[in-house]
Amino acid sequence: MVLNFHSRLVVLAALFLLGAWESLSTARTLEETSLFLSHKRWMSRHGRSYKNESERSKRFTIFKENVKFIEKFNKVRGGSYKLGTNKFTDLTxxxxxxxxxxxxxxxxxxxxxxxxxxxxxxxxxxxxxxxxxxxxxxxxxxxxxxxxxxxxxxxxxxxxxxxxxxxxxxxxxxxxxxxxxxxxxxxxxxxxxxxxxxxxxxxxxxxxxxxxxxxxxxxxxxxxxxxxxxxxxxxxxxxxxxxxxxxxxxxxxxxxxxxxxxxxxxxxxxxxxxxxxxxxxxxxxxxxxxxxxxxxxxxxxxxxxxxxxxxxxxxxxxxxxxxxxxxxxxxxxxxxxxxxx
Missing domain, CATH: 3.90.70.10 (Cysteine proteinases)
Incomplete structure (x- = not known):
């Protein structure tokens, strides 16, 4: 089947969007994996354990949001002091x-x-x-x-x-x-x-x-x-x-x-x-x-x-x-x- 010029543009655009989506998805996956490993190391460092997978998932979500808050503060606001993770990072x-x-x-x-x-x-x-x-x-x-x-x-x-x-x-x-x-x-x-x-x-x-x-x-x-x-x-x-x-x-x-x-x-x-x-x-x-x-x-x-x-x-x-x-x-x-x- 021979594609006309318009059809070729549509296909190329679709491939580009698919590649961009896959790239973004990969980046998100890598970021999530990095945060997951960070949480695991944090749990070990502070002797933290959770009663079940549901609780672990909940605490990971809180940990993730708090880490983002800390990193944003240090990057954007900074000033005379800095923030960092500690034993309270999985608490709201x-x-x-x-x-x-x-x-x-x-x-x-x-x-x-x-x-x-x-x-x-x-x-x-x-x-x-x-x-x-x-x-x-x-x-x-x-x-x-x-x-x-x-x-x-x-x-x-x-x-x-x-x-x-x-x-x-x-x-x-x-x-x-x-x-x-x-x-x-x-x-x-x-x-x-x-x-x-x-x-x-x-x-x-x-x-x-x-x-x-x-x-x-x-x-x-x-x-x-x-x-x-x-x-x-x-x-x-x-x-x-x-x-x-x-x-x-x-x-x-x-x-x-x-x-x-x-x-x-x-x-x-x-x-x-x-x-x-x-x-x-x-x-x-x-x-x-x-x-x-x-x-x-x-x-x-x-x-x-x-x-x-x-x-x-x-x-x-x-x-x-x-x-x-x-x-x-x-x-x-x-x-x-x-x-x-």
Whole structure:
């Protein structure tokens, strides 16, 4: 059969479209295969397994979308920090919020005492940079799992002041706070100042070795409470200004709360100085253990200890922008307190 010129053009066009479709299909297949292998390696690295194929398929879809989000951010937006995969990459934003963050309460916790604000002799004496790890006042990064970050922020601050006052660095018990501090909400929610007051009222806090972390709420083991490893005399709240917070951190690690409504950026923080959008409606508690300045980015930062394990961020820590506005990034300047000893 002899094809006329028009028919030949139709055939050639059809062949071209078929080739283009096959090429696109191959590219998609290669991309999907690469993501599948990445997910498999990610599962191995983080010890993740799923109960059935349906759950694995669901988690792979979430993982795939989150990886695309991370790669797009690093390529298009970039800036002073980067994102990366971590153990949260197969969670949706809603699951992450429900598991790791505390929803803001419309009514604040009642105060059991009225602390005075921190007073420092002179901000002129503040060093250019500080890292309380260099003074041996910071224990290893913990992993809160699905439980309350407030307890970890409190314990890190008490560990710091205990080392500064006594010369001893002791890992203290978050589990005791979760089990025994009935003014707070255990794994669900908590208030750092209420927890400081609780430690003072019961005469101290146990060592981690005597009251180990379980990651779930349990009955208070009152038999272990007669031999505390550390004591405090109370707590103080920091004036909601950056200068007051800076003065406080020069003396000891300080517990802070940040606002997070859209956690995607913070959830996948992998390094640099975090200055991203935070949103509101949810809260997360951490501990400032120092500050400094990055010549690379030309920015001042807070050095903050988190409780999401050492595979998150920079070995479990995050540098958060300092000096960008009155409230601080994620309102960090507005909710700070520390124990007194």
């Amino acid at each position: 934003k809603e699951e992450f919020r429900a598991t790791l963050l505390n929803e803001e309460k419309s009514t604040p916790y009642p105060k059991t005492s009225k602390p005075t604000s921190f007073v420092n002799e002179s901000l002129a004496e503040v060093p250019e940079s500080l890292d309380w790890r260099d003074q041996g006042a910071v224990t290893n990064i913990r992993d809160q799992g699905k439980c309350g970050a407030w307890a970890f922020a409190v314990v890190a601050a008490v560990e710091g002041i205990t080392k500064i006052k006594t010369g001893q660095l002791i890992s203290l018990s978050e589990q005791q706070l979760l089990d025994c501090d009935f003014n707070n909400g255990g794994c669900g929610d908590g208030n750092t100042t209420e927890a400081f007051q609780f430690i003072k009222d019961i005469g101290g806090i146990m060592a981690e070795s005597d009251y180990p972390y379980k990651g779930v709420e349990a009955s208070c083991n009152t038999q272990t409470l007669s031999n505390p490893a550390a004591t405090i005399t109370g707590y103080q709240e920091v004036e909601p200004t950056e200068s007051a917070l800076l003065a406080a951190v020069t003396n000891q690690p300080v517990s802070v709360g940040i606002d997070l409504g859209e956690p995607g950026l913070f959830q996948y923080y992998a390094g640099g100085i975090f200055s991203g959008e935070c949103g509101s409606g949810y809260r997360h508690d951490m501990t400032i253990i120092g500050y400094g300045r990055s010549d690379e980015y030309g920015m001042d930062y807070w050095l903050v200890k988190n409780s999401w394990g050492n595979s998150w961020g920079e070995g479990g820590y995050v540098k958060m922008a300092r000096g960008i506005n009155a409230q601080g990034v994620c309102n960090l300047n507005t909710r700070a307190s520390y124990p007194t000893a």
